[in-house]
Amino acid sequence: xxxxxxxxxxxxxxxxxxxxxxxxxxxxxxxxxxxxxxxxxxxxxxxxxxxxxxxxxxxxxxxxxxxxxxxxxxxxxxxxxxxxxxxxxxxxxxxxxxxxxxxxxxxxxxxxxxxxxxxxxxxxxxxxxxxxxxxxxxxxx
Numbered sequence: 001x002x003x004x005x006x007x008x009x010x011x012x013x014x015x016x017x018x019x020x021x022x023x024x025x026x027x028x029x030x031x032x033x034x035x036x037x038x039x040x041x042x043x044x045x046x047x048x049x050x051x052x053x054x055x056x057x058x059x060x061x062x063x064x065x066x067x068x069x070x071x072x073x074x075x076x077x078x079x080x081x082x083x084x085x086x087x088x089x090x091x092x093x094x095x096x097x098x099x100x101x102x103x104x105x106x107x108x109x110x111x112x113x114x115x116x117x118x119x120x121x122x123x124x125x126x127x128x129x130x131x132x133x134x135x136x137x138x139x140x141x
Contacts, residue, residue, distance in 0.1 A: 042067070059078065066081045
């Protein structure tokens, strides 16, 4: 990460990791390391993701790199790979009010810099959440 983002420091990344861990304690997965060598994926550097998903009994791996997680490899473990846009669209279908409230809360929590609704949605769109933004623009904001 530091190589790709020279604007970040090790301290900032560590603080972000600690905050994420603090707010998502039930999302931390341990004990998956022994599975890694036995897994085969197009990108061997992604095997830890699959191993953690197996140990966590996950149903889906949310990734922009869906092609790096082929269906035939994931299916025996009861897993599917979904692009974040597809994943959020499913959430919007299941609980539109909750997802819209989470998006509003997230936008309102941004302080450096703060973002208008349009700026926030433009940012999501630039991150590849094009269909999600379309639904949010039309129905939620």
